[in-house]
Amino acid sequence: MFLSPNDEDLxxxxxxxxxxxxxxxxxxxxxxxxxxxxDLIVLERLVKKPAQAKE
Known part of the structure; x- marks a missing residue:
């Protein structure tokens, strides 16, 4: 498996x-x-919620 430069940095x-x-x-x-x-879906919703409120 090869990683992209961004994946390698991460x-x-x-x-x-x-x-x-x-x-x-x-x-x-x-x-x-x-x-x-x-769990990841719930976390994503929590992270996106403040950003959506600003829109």
């Missing part, structure tokens, strides 16, 4: 965060990694 950033000392940042990635499709 992977590097994630690796840097996981290797870092900030436990909150690491726990956020762990939580997202365990989300199922329904």
């Amino acid at each position: 992977n590097e950033q994630i690796e840097r965060i996981i290797a870092g000392e900030n436990e909150f940042h690491k726990s956020m990635f762990r939580m997202l990694a365990n989300f199922d499709d329904e």
